[in-house]
Amino acid sequence: MIEILFQGLTLGGLYGMIGAGLALNFGILRVVNLAHGELITLGAFMAVGLIVVQPGLPLPLVLAGAFLGCAVLGGFIQAVFVERAMSFRDPMVAMLVTFGLAVMIRNGLIETLGADLRGLDVGGLGQAGFRFFGVSLGLLPLVTLGIALLAFAALAFLIFRTRFGREIRAVSDRPEIAALMGVRVKRVHMGVAALSAGLAALAGVLLAMRASVSPFSGVAHLLIAFEVVVLGGLGAIRGVLLAGLFLGMVQVIGARFDPNAGLLYVHMAFFVALALRAATGRLKA
Amino acid sequence: MTSSLKIEGVSAWYGEFRALSDVSLAVEPGQTHALIGANGAGKSTLMKLLCGLIPHWTGRIELDGKPLPPGNPEAAAALGLALVPEGRLLFDSLTIEENLLIGQSARPGPWNMTTLLALFPILREKRRQYPAQLSGGQQQMVAIARALASNPAILLCDEISLGLAPAVVREVYAALDRVRAEGVTVVLVDQDIERACRDAAAVTCLMKGRVTHRGPAAGVTPTTLREAYFGVRA
Numbered sequence: 001m002i003e004i005l006f007q008g009l010t011l012g013g014l015y016g017m018i019g020a021g022l023a024l025n026f027g028i029l030r031v032v033n034l035a036h037g038e039l040i041t042l043g044a045f046m047a048v049g050l051i052v053v054q055p056g057l058p059l060p061l062v063l064a065g066a067f068l069g070c071a072v073l074g075g076f077i078q079a080v081f082v083e084r085a086m087s088f089r090d091p092m093v094a095m096l097v098t099f100g101l102a103v104m105i106r107n108g109l110i111e112t113l114g115a116d117l118r119g120l121d122v123g124g125l126g127q128a129g130f131r132f133f134g135v136s137l138g139l140l141p142l143v144t145l146g147i148a149l150l151a152f153a154a155l156a157f158l159i160f161r162t163r164f165g166r167e168i169r170a171v172s173d174r175p176e177i178a179a180l181m182g183v184r185v186k187r188v189h190m191g192v193a194a195l196s197a198g199l200a201a202l203a204g205v206l207l208a209m210r211a212s213v214s215p216f217s218g219v220a221h222l223l224i225a226f227e228v229v230v231l232g233g234l235g236a237i238r239g240v241l242l243a244g245l246f247l248g249m250v251q252v253i254g255a256r257f258d259p260n261a262g263l264l265y266v267h268m269a270f271f272v273a274l275a276l277r278a279a280t281g282r283l284k285a
Numbered sequence: 286m287t288s289s290l291k292i293e294g295v296s297a298w299y300g301e302f303r304a305l306s307d308v309s310l311a312v313e314p315g316q317t318h319a320l321i322g323a324n325g326a327g328k329s330t331l332m333k334l335l336c337g338l339i340p341h342w343t344g345r346i347e348l349d350g351k352p353l354p355p356g357n358p359e360a361a362a363a364l365g366l367a368l369v370p371e372g373r374l375l376f377d378s379l380t381i382e383e384n385l386l387i388g389q390s391a392r393p394g395p396w397n398m399t400t401l402l403a404l405f406p407i408l409r410e411k412r413r414q415y416p417a418q419l420s421g422g423q424q425q426m427v428a429i430a431r432a433l434a435s436n437p438a439i440l441l442c443d444e445i446s447l448g449l450a451p452a453v454v455r456e457v458y459a460a461l462d463r464v465r466a467e468g469v470t471v472v473l474v475d476q477d478i479e480r481a482c483r484d485a486a487a488v489t490c491l492m493k494g495r496v497t498h499r500g501p502a503a504g505v506t507p508t509t510l511r512e513a514y515f516g517v518r519a
Contacts, residue, residue, distance in 0.1 A: 169379055170383075173376040173378055177376070180336050180362055
């Protein structure tokens, strides 16, 4: 029981991380970023690359490197491509731009690194474990969960306790009025896109620590991200974390009874939750 | 220091529709200037245009001799224009205090959290609440205080008394008097023409996007008003 709970929380924290950037992007910028999955993959590959270039690099530096690399790219993409697309009234334009960017990132990865599966070598951390109430648990999942929770706490602090966070919420509420108040809306958009891409990179590193990723993994990540965001609420940080934890628990419990199910029960739970929400009228909100 | 606003030959469009035609007016420093006119006359369009919310216009607008670039709200805020929008349009996910803090980066000046809460003392106890928890009058006070937080040279108030109880309207106008006393020039739009003309030093009337009357508020009579407002000669 403790083991299931532990594994579920770990996977759920990871799913929450996968959805966090997408939720932020859609909640604030109102842009459905179809390149989010590719940014997750790119983050994972950046971490792998850092370890190859600098073997033995401490994990916090690997995370920081991938975060910064993707954040800079995310801010650049927003400033050069997406901001312009957002000026069109039809939201489909920005969505199609991100779709194009996803194709470019995916093919760029294949072209430069090949289509092979790669994982992040975490050294002894992968095998390390500890005993908790008589149950043997891995240290790596605990580290993964800890990083995810820390990232969510930092994100909540940034959004609700800082001036930049205040500007983000104001721009999300009423961008035109925020601009009238002297808020530099495009700069806030860039910051949000950078933050979103950075969170995607963190999720990518955590994924690569526990499993292999390939340039084609982005689509699967995007699907999970959408489910987490739709369940948790667009732009709702706590909701996204809870939705991630819920889906993670479902997957672990499902795998216990049906080891070959993969993500089947996750998708089913998502549909059931949506149906329940629609039945209780919460879909409108 | 008080500031003057000069609008010369301004025309504006919403797509094909021409909302303002060759509008000219001058707002004297330190005064309250009332913009009046029937619904659809172009008052709110002019207010939005001044704040950079309408990109397509021609003509010239100067604030203390500096030209206003079209469609650039951030530049308008930096120049010293602030809007109290129709319907308040507060930031719903920010507390009252956060709503007031958001504008404080625009320009230096006398308005800060202390002076704003002194202007509207009722907001002191509401500062941790969200806009939805406040009455319409209190929300209007937040909207005025939020605009003042950017330390504007010119405060633009659109439909300032719309939907407010008479006692609250009196309170809002009294606050605007104090704001003007601090050197802020006020341009206001109000459907309550009598109230607006009583408080203003000058009045401009718009009809179908054109200026039909311009002059001191003291000189406005029911006859001139009827002609300017409806285009009907007595």
